[in-house]
Every structure is written in C-alpha cells, then in structure tokens.
Amino acid sequence: MNVLDLVRAFFGDGAHWHGYDGIPARLAEHVTYSLAALLLAAVIGLPVGLVTGHYGRGGNALALIATAGRALPSFGLLVLMVLWTGLGLVPVMIPLVVLAVPPILVTTYEAVRTLDPSPVDAARGMGMSEARVLFRVEVPVALPLILSGLRTAAVQIISTATIAAYVGLGGLGRYIIDGLYQRDYEKVVGGAALVASLALSTLALFWAAFRLTVSRGVRARA
Amino acid sequence: MIRIDAVTKRYDDGTVAVDRLSLDIPDRAITVLVGPSGCGKTTTLRMINRMVEPTEGGIFLDGADIRRQPVDSLRRSMGYVIQNAGLFQHRTILDNIATVPRLLGWSKQRARGRAAELMERVGLDAALARRYPYQLSGGQQQRVGVARALAADPPVLLMDEPFSAVDPMVRKGLQDELLRIQAELGKTIVFVTHDIDEAVKLGTMVAVLREGGRLAQFAPPVELLSAPADAFVEDFLGADRGIRRLSFFPSAGLPLETAPxxxxxxxxxxxxxxxxxxxxxxxxxxxxxxxxxxxxxxxxxxxxxxxxxxxxxxxxxxxxxxxxxxxxxxxxxxxxxxxxxxxxxxxxxxxxxxxxxxxxxxxxxxxxxx
Amino acid sequence: MNGFFDLPSDLQYSYAGLVGLHLREALIPVLAGLVIALPLAQLCVRFRWVYPPVLGLTTVLYSIPSLAFFVVLIDYFGQSETTVMIPLGVYSLVVLVPGIVDGVRSVPRETLAAAEAMGFGPLRRYLQVQLPIAAPAIIAGLRVAVISSLSLVSVGMLIGNQGALGNMLYDASTYHLPLLAVNSVLTTAVLGILADALLVLVRRLLTPWMPRKGAAR
Structure with a gap:
C-alpha cells in the first residue's frame, strides 16, 4: 500500500469524522494550540523587533538570543517542562513560543533596520513623532518581510505542535503518536497529511493577508 | 581595423536592435558610438566580442571573420570596461586586475606584477592593491575596471558607458586619464556613450546612431559639429554646437595687442x-x-x-x-x-x-x- | 556519586558517545542536503521555470512533521539512524535551495558580463564567480539547517531510541530525572550554538571582501 492509498483510506473511513477523536475536533485543537503560540510569540517578538530595528541598536544581542532560541530543541524542552510543571497546556506552549520568537524577532528587526533611510529622514523632516515614523512610514514598507517572519514561525509551530500529543494533549499529533504506538500507518499518514494541509492553508492565508495589507507600492520588496 | 559589415541584430520577438550597420573602425584611435537609448550602440559593441551574435552581416578583425576564432580567446584579446565596472567583489583589487593574465596562464607572480604596474598607469595608489572593491570610491572602481581591461595588453578595448555612473568632476578626470593613457598606448578603442559631449571630447571618430539601430552619421567630431548630416544629428548635438565647435580651432593665430x-x-x-x-x-x-x-x-x-x-x-x-x-x-x-x-x-x-x-x-x- | 555527566546504563552510550552520535545524525543529513542542493539550485538558476515547482515541492515536504516522516520511513529502513537522517536531509535541502538560488542570483549582472567578456566558461564562472559571491547566502542557509537538524534529532527518541541526546529524555521521563532532561536540552543547545559560531567564523574567513556591519542573523 503506498502513501496515497493510506491517505485515501484514512479520509474515507467515516469513523474518523466524528467524536472527540474525529478530524474536526483534532483540527480545532491543533489550530487553537498553534494560534495561541503564534500570538504569544508575536506579542514578544514584534514589539522588540520593531523598536530595536527602528533605533538600529542591539542587533548583536538579538542575534545571540535568536540563536539560543533556535538551538533549544523543542522536543527536549517539552519533556523537561512536563517534568518540571506536570502535564498541561503550559509545557506545550513554552517550546512552541521559543521556536517561534527567533524568526519573528530577527525578521522584524532586519525588515525595519534595512529600510531605505531617505523616506524616514523625510518623515522626521516633516515633523512626525518617532512613533508616527515607525507606524506610518517604516511598518508599511517593512510589512512584507515582517509577514514573512510570522509566516515562517506559523509553519514551524503547526508542524511542531504535533508533539503536544506526546504529553497527553490533543491536536493532529494524536493521530501520529497513536498511529506510531498502534502500528497503524493509515493514522500516521492521515495525520501527517492533515498537518501538511493545515500548514499549506496557513501559507495561503498569509498570501491573502499580504495582498490585503501590503501597499501595492511596496509589494516588490517581498 | 575592425570592419562591421552590414550587420543586423533582430531578436526573436521581432525587435530590431541594429539595422544593416556598416562601420570601419580605425586602428589605434578612439571610435565613439553615441545615440539615445534604444539605438543599438551597446548591442553593436557586444557583437564585437561576440557577447551578442549578429542575425545578418559579419564583423571582421584585420580582415578575419571574428566567428572563425574560438570565442574565449577572442574575448581575452579584447579588454572590456562597463558601467559600474563589474568588479569581482570577492577578489582584491590586485587579483581583479590580474584576472585575464591568470586566464591566459601567466604565473601568479607575473600576473600580479603586471597588475601592480597597471595600477600605477591608471593612477591608482599602490596601497589599494590589497583592498576589496567595496572599499573604493566609484571613480577608483572605474579605474580598476580600465586597468583590468588593459591587463593582458589587448590591442582592442571595448568600453560600454564606463563613466556614466560617476559624478561630473570624477568623470572629467577619468576622461582626461583615458586620453592620456591612449596617447601612451595607442589602443583601438570602441567607446559607447549616450553623452554627446563625452563623444566629442574623446572620439577620433564618432558614429551617431538613431533609434532602431541605424547609422545617422559617422565623422570626426569637428565635422559632426560643423555639418550635421540631418535634423536628427543636429538635434542630438544640442543647442550650442556652434560654440562647442570652437573647441576644435586653435587660438594660436590670434593677433595679440601688447600696448595696453x-x-x-x-x-x-x-x-x-x-x-x-x-x-x-x-x-x-x-x-x-x-x-x-x-x-x-x-x-x-x-x-x-x-x-x-x-x-x-x-x-x-x-x-x-x-x-x-x-x-x-x-x-x-x-x-x-x-x-x-x-x-x-x-x-x-x-x-x-x-x-x-x-x-x-x-x-x-x-x-x-x- | 551520580555526576551530571554519568548516564543511566540502559542508554548504552557514554555522554561523549551520545554527543558524537548526535553530531553524526544531525550533520551527515545537512552535508547530503548541501551536496544535492548545489546542483539543484544551479538548475533553478539556469532554467527559471524549474524554480517554482521545486519551491512548491520543497514547501510541501517542509510542512510534513518530522515524527510522521520518521514513522513512514520505518517501513523501509526500520528503527534506524537512516530513518532519522533522511527527513533531516530533506529539511536541509528545503532550507538550502532557496538560499543558494537567491545568493547566486544576487551576483550583479555587470559582474557576470565582465566575466563573460574576459572569456570565463560556464564552469569557471560558476566556481570562481557565482559560488564565492553566493557563499554568505549558502552559509546563512547552512546555519539554519544545522541548528534545526541538531534540534530535530532528539525526536528520533520516539522511534526506538534513535534520538542520540534525545534518548536521555526517555530515561528522564521514565525514571523522573529532570536533571537528565536538562542535560539533554542544554547539551543540544550548546552544540547548536557552537556549530553556529563555527559557521559564522567560516563565513568571516571565506568573505574578507564583505563590508563589515553588525547584523542580526
């Protein structure tokens, strides 16, 4: 049986569409974890990235933090957190946020720092306050890159959120972990297909967000 | 002599870049191709070292069809200088200049010695040898570009708007430098520019091309200024060609009064x-x-x-x-x-x-x- | 006395042994990814139409969770190192190809024209001009690939203890030894940071021609 047959069998089985272990329920759980982690990471990464990028300072410190964040293994962090805090949502959120902050932070910093300085100069010359310069001039032009950082983070979160199932939580990882222990490849492949589809849908969503929010004057920058 | 014989370049989409162009480019002189954008001057230049192949017609170097020669050895026998210099950003100034000699199989030492000699010739401080291109000004980079083109002592030098991207003062310096070097070396130079003043200043012969790649006039600068072939050339020369033409008349014969x-x-x-x-x-x-x-x-x-x-x-x-x-x-x-x-x-x-x-x-x- | 670096005997490896195993499982795939990525990227540069489908395919591959990837491969390669290394190689490939393509494309047109005019053939142009100028982009890709590969090896623990340093996590949960988990996480992180620093150093040595600037990367 090849992978495509397994996918077909998984989605064709009516039992996979109902109840607490049904696809809609697992998908909703997975989306919830991912969104929560992405929001948390954005709340941390965006302001820090914007401000450091605006003033062009702290790049080296940022690079160190980002490297350290990337170097921490998500799976190990999850196991460690469970040992320290017990089962629950918190030990799952921590590795996901640690995973997602570096791309958001670094891309946002770079996006703002590498902007053409002349419009920023012009804005200051017109008497705009620093906050106004940041939000009216820098962010709109930096937006394509900022979005690409969020997109990278989102895709990584979605793929990594599968490990939540290892510590008893739900989400699409359930199918993969259960499938692994039950030697049920149909479940594993079905779960993987679901995660991949979710990741690709997220890419499409970001593409739509890009079309909606990025000025046509700066689209070439992406 | 480089003979361009009824050359046409037509692209696949039907645009004609060069249209039945014939030019006899004299040896040991500067021939300038000048014209508005889209007149095919760069295309013409690039056909001489076969970076572009003509659709019709042929180009002959000292009577031999350039297509007879292997393309790499043809190119190595012609120096090529372009806008923004096109330096190798990952190589030092010295190694940039030594590129073609190395390609020709010179030893590293000999190539570098030659490169150092050329740096002096184009007016670059020897202290710049170990620097990288990003550490040089635009004018210095352009000098490196000229030195690199001269490195293997090629008889022909092709220059494609080499001085357009530098500011006017630096450009004037580079132009004077080129005339000085040319007086010493006597290369056959084909020089492309859109700047008629540059053409008149540098050219021994000037070919004015018009849109669609057709030749409007081919003449020494003074003749161009005094007798433009048609309204297009006259228009292209600009308003004060009468004054500019005076540049070609010596003042030695003026009767001077000493009484005052x-x-x-x-x-x-x-x-x-x-x-x-x-x-x-x-x-x-x-x-x-x-x-x-x-x-x-x-x-x-x-x-x-x-x-x-x-x-x-x-x-x-x-x-x-x-x-x-x-x-x-x-x-x-x-x-x-x-x-x-x-x-x-x-x-x-x-x-x-x-x-x-x-x-x-x-x-x-x-x-x-x- | 149970020292920090003394490991339970059922792990079958000393601390140093696990580190070596971890490095091997993480770095061989990156190397393999690079070896495939270089010609693939050049293909994408030469034939523009190749790039979008390659990009699409790699994006899809990248969105497959590593664990699922491992499990599917068990059928073919058993619970082995190979099973762990193949997905890591694929992820590396995915990270490296766009980086290399952008790097090679970033070579200025004038530079290529100058090389052509001096009679560089395609191979010489690739080796002596495009590749050196793309080196910073390639190393930037390698940094991402190496660090994520080192992190992902741990997940291999789930498929029959093929996770090198990750295997410590199994003992840590089973015998409730948080310190063992701390050891695993920190060691992996330190390996990642060291590898990253090494790559930054290599880039510095390879690219004395780059303008120096403080950049977060």
Missing part, C-alpha cells in the same frame, strides 16, 4: 604709451596680469577690475579665448604663457574675425586642439 600691458610701477612715459587703448592691463613685476585699469588715472592695485580667465594661445582653443573675452568686464581676453605671464590682450571683435576666418577654412585642417 603696463606694470604696476610704470612711469608716466610708459603710461602715456598705452593712452590710446580703452583699458590698460596691469601686471605685477613678473608680468603676471593683476587686473584692468582705465587710462589716464593713477594705478591703484585695489581698484583694478577683475581680468577674467586668461587663455594660453599655444594650447587653448578659440572657445577658451572667446570665453575669456565674454567673462572679462572689459570685453578683452587676456593671453598668458605657460608660466602665467601676460602675452597680450585681444578683443571680442578680433576673436570674432578669427572665428569667421576659421570657419572659412573649416574641415580641412582644423583638428587636434581641444
């Missing part, structure tokens, strides 16, 4: 000698001009009128003489020798006569002076 020249400490007798002149040119003890004074009044150094910009009869053109006269408050131009000592003065009217006389002789023997 008086030293600052002149006695009454000397002053009386110049009393007929409308103005007196006052000089210092060495004979250098200080300024104009009205006759019949005592000479006071700080009441002199500015004498404007003097010209040198041996080297400057009629254009410089006329410019000096126009800038002088008295309408007289001051002629000086190489040391800056006043040789005499000449009025606008006399310069005007000389211009008319020069026009009478035009074409035949006007030339070398710029």
């Amino acid at each position: 020249l008086v030293p600052l400490d002149a006695d009454a007798e000397r002053l009386a000698a110049g009393a007929d002149a409308p103005y007196l040119l006052v000089t210092d003890a060495d004979g250098r001009p200080l300024g104009w004074a009205e006759p019949g009044r005592p000479l006071e150094r700080d009441r002199l009128l500015d004498h404007g910009r003097p010209f040198r009869p041996g080297t400057d053109s009629l254009r410089s003489a006329l410019d000096g006269a126009v800038l002088s408050p008295t309408g007289w131009a001051v002629a000086v020798d190489g040391e800056g000592r006043a040789l005499g003065v000449v009025s606008q009217r006399v310069i005007g006569d000389a211009i008319r006389a020069a026009h009478g002789r035009a074409g035949a023997d006007a030339g070398a002076v710029r």
Whole structure:
C-alpha cells in the first residue's frame, strides 16, 4: 500500500469524522494550540523587533538570543517542562513560543533596520513623532518581510505542535503518536497529511493577508 | 581595423536592435558610438566580442571573420570596461586586475606584477592593491575596471558607458586619464556613450546612431559639429554646437595687442604709451596680469577690475579665448604663457574675425586642439 | 556519586558517545542536503521555470512533521539512524535551495558580463564567480539547517531510541530525572550554538571582501 492509498483510506473511513477523536475536533485543537503560540510569540517578538530595528541598536544581542532560541530543541524542552510543571497546556506552549520568537524577532528587526533611510529622514523632516515614523512610514514598507517572519514561525509551530500529543494533549499529533504506538500507518499518514494541509492553508492565508495589507507600492520588496 | 559589415541584430520577438550597420573602425584611435537609448550602440559593441551574435552581416578583425576564432580567446584579446565596472567583489583589487593574465596562464607572480604596474598607469595608489572593491570610491572602481581591461595588453578595448555612473568632476578626470593613457598606448578603442559631449571630447571618430539601430552619421567630431548630416544629428548635438565647435580651432593665430600691458610701477612715459587703448592691463613685476585699469588715472592695485580667465594661445582653443573675452568686464581676453605671464590682450571683435576666418577654412585642417 | 555527566546504563552510550552520535545524525543529513542542493539550485538558476515547482515541492515536504516522516520511513529502513537522517536531509535541502538560488542570483549582472567578456566558461564562472559571491547566502542557509537538524534529532527518541541526546529524555521521563532532561536540552543547545559560531567564523574567513556591519542573523 503506498502513501496515497493510506491517505485515501484514512479520509474515507467515516469513523474518523466524528467524536472527540474525529478530524474536526483534532483540527480545532491543533489550530487553537498553534494560534495561541503564534500570538504569544508575536506579542514578544514584534514589539522588540520593531523598536530595536527602528533605533538600529542591539542587533548583536538579538542575534545571540535568536540563536539560543533556535538551538533549544523543542522536543527536549517539552519533556523537561512536563517534568518540571506536570502535564498541561503550559509545557506545550513554552517550546512552541521559543521556536517561534527567533524568526519573528530577527525578521522584524532586519525588515525595519534595512529600510531605505531617505523616506524616514523625510518623515522626521516633516515633523512626525518617532512613533508616527515607525507606524506610518517604516511598518508599511517593512510589512512584507515582517509577514514573512510570522509566516515562517506559523509553519514551524503547526508542524511542531504535533508533539503536544506526546504529553497527553490533543491536536493532529494524536493521530501520529497513536498511529506510531498502534502500528497503524493509515493514522500516521492521515495525520501527517492533515498537518501538511493545515500548514499549506496557513501559507495561503498569509498570501491573502499580504495582498490585503501590503501597499501595492511596496509589494516588490517581498 | 575592425570592419562591421552590414550587420543586423533582430531578436526573436521581432525587435530590431541594429539595422544593416556598416562601420570601419580605425586602428589605434578612439571610435565613439553615441545615440539615445534604444539605438543599438551597446548591442553593436557586444557583437564585437561576440557577447551578442549578429542575425545578418559579419564583423571582421584585420580582415578575419571574428566567428572563425574560438570565442574565449577572442574575448581575452579584447579588454572590456562597463558601467559600474563589474568588479569581482570577492577578489582584491590586485587579483581583479590580474584576472585575464591568470586566464591566459601567466604565473601568479607575473600576473600580479603586471597588475601592480597597471595600477600605477591608471593612477591608482599602490596601497589599494590589497583592498576589496567595496572599499573604493566609484571613480577608483572605474579605474580598476580600465586597468583590468588593459591587463593582458589587448590591442582592442571595448568600453560600454564606463563613466556614466560617476559624478561630473570624477568623470572629467577619468576622461582626461583615458586620453592620456591612449596617447601612451595607442589602443583601438570602441567607446559607447549616450553623452554627446563625452563623444566629442574623446572620439577620433564618432558614429551617431538613431533609434532602431541605424547609422545617422559617422565623422570626426569637428565635422559632426560643423555639418550635421540631418535634423536628427543636429538635434542630438544640442543647442550650442556652434560654440562647442570652437573647441576644435586653435587660438594660436590670434593677433595679440601688447600696448595696453603696463606694470604696476610704470612711469608716466610708459603710461602715456598705452593712452590710446580703452583699458590698460596691469601686471605685477613678473608680468603676471593683476587686473584692468582705465587710462589716464593713477594705478591703484585695489581698484583694478577683475581680468577674467586668461587663455594660453599655444594650447587653448578659440572657445577658451572667446570665453575669456565674454567673462572679462572689459570685453578683452587676456593671453598668458605657460608660466602665467601676460602675452597680450585681444578683443571680442578680433576673436570674432578669427572665428569667421576659421570657419572659412573649416574641415580641412582644423583638428587636434581641444 | 551520580555526576551530571554519568548516564543511566540502559542508554548504552557514554555522554561523549551520545554527543558524537548526535553530531553524526544531525550533520551527515545537512552535508547530503548541501551536496544535492548545489546542483539543484544551479538548475533553478539556469532554467527559471524549474524554480517554482521545486519551491512548491520543497514547501510541501517542509510542512510534513518530522515524527510522521520518521514513522513512514520505518517501513523501509526500520528503527534506524537512516530513518532519522533522511527527513533531516530533506529539511536541509528545503532550507538550502532557496538560499543558494537567491545568493547566486544576487551576483550583479555587470559582474557576470565582465566575466563573460574576459572569456570565463560556464564552469569557471560558476566556481570562481557565482559560488564565492553566493557563499554568505549558502552559509546563512547552512546555519539554519544545522541548528534545526541538531534540534530535530532528539525526536528520533520516539522511534526506538534513535534520538542520540534525545534518548536521555526517555530515561528522564521514565525514571523522573529532570536533571537528565536538562542535560539533554542544554547539551543540544550548546552544540547548536557552537556549530553556529563555527559557521559564522567560516563565513568571516571565506568573505574578507564583505563590508563589515553588525547584523542580526
């Protein structure tokens, strides 16, 4: 049986569409974890990235933090957190946020720092306050890159959120972990297909967000 | 000689970049291809080293079809200089210049020695040898580009708008440098530009191309200025071609008046000698001009009128003489020798006569002076 | 005395042994990814139409969770190192290809024209001009690939203890030894940071021609 047959069998089985272990329920759980982690990471990464990028300072410190964040293994962090805090949502959120902050932070910093300085100069010359310069001039032009950082983070979160199932939580990882222990490849492949589809849908969503929010004057920058 | 024989370049989408162009490019001289964008000048240049292949027609180097030669060895026998220099950002200045000699199999040591020699020739400080391109100014990078093109001592140099991306002062310096190097080396240079002033300044021969890649006129600059072939060339030359053309007429033949020249400490007798002149040119003890004074009044150094910009009869053109006269408050131009000592003065009217006389002789023997 | 670096015997490896195993499982795939990515990227540069489908395919591959990837491969390669290394190689490939393509494309047109005019053939142009100028982009890609590869090896623990340093996590949960988990996480992180620093150093040595600037990367 090849992978495509397994996918077909998984989605064709009516039992996979109902109840607490049904696809809609697992998908909703997975989306919830991912969104929560992405929001948390954005709340941390965006302001820090914007401000450091605006003033062009702290790049080296940022690079160190980002490297350290990337170097921490998500799976190990999850196991460690469970040992320290017990089962629950918190030990799952921590590795996901640690995973997602570096791309958001670094891309946002770079996006703002590498902007053409002349419009920023012009804005200051017109008497705009620093906050106004940041939000009216820098962010709109930096937006394509900022979005690409969020997109990278989102895709990584979605793929990594599968490990939540290892510590008893739900989400699409359930199918993969259960499938692994039950030697049920149909479940594993079905779960993987679901995660991949979710990741690709997220890419499409970001593409739509890009079309909606990025000025046509700066689209070439992406 | 490079002979471009009825060459046409037509692209797959039907656009014609070059249309039945024929040119005989003389040896050991600078031939400039000039024209508006889209006139096919760069395409023509790139066909000479086969970076573009013609659709029809042929190009012959000393009578041999360039397609007979392997393309790599053809290219290595022609230096190529482009806008923004196209330096290898990952190599030092010295290694950039040594590129073609290395390709030709020279030892590293010999190639680098040659490169160092060329740095001196194009006016680059030897201390720059170990630097990387990003550490150089635009003008310096362009000099490196010229040195790199000259490295293997190719008989032909192809230059594609090499000086367009640098500021005007630097550009003028690079142009003068090129003329100086050319006087020493005598290469066959094909030079592409969209700047007609550059073309007139550098070209021994100038080919004006029009949109669609057709030749409008091929002539020495002075002939171009005096007898544009048609309205397009005339328009392209711009408004003051009459004045610019004066650059090609020497000022050596101007009759200079010496009577108005008086030293600052002149006695009454000397002053009386110049009393007929409308103005007196006052000089210092060495004979250098200080300024104009009205006759019949005592000479006071700080009441002199500015004498404007003097010209040198041996080297400057009629254009410089006329410019000096126009800038002088008295309408007289001051002629000086190489040391800056006043040789005499000449009025606008006399310069005007000389211009008319020069026009009478035009074409035949006007030339070398710029 | 149970020292920090003394490991339970059922792990079958010393601390240093696990580190070596971890490095091997993480770095061989990156190397393999690079070896495939270089010609693939050049193909994408030469033939523009190749790039979008390659990009699409790699994006899809990248969105497959590593664990699922491992499990599917068990059928073919058993619970082995190979099973762990193949997905890591694929992820590396995915990270490296766009980086290399952008790097090679970033070579200025004038530079390529100059190389062509001096009679560089395609191979010489690739090796002596495009590749050196793309080196910073390639190393930037390698940094991401190496660090994520080192982190992902741990997940291999789930398929029959093929996770090198990750295997410590199994003992840590089973015998409730948080320190063992701390050891695993920190060691992996330190390996990642060291590898990253090494790559930054290599880039510095390879690219003395780059303008120096403080950049967060």
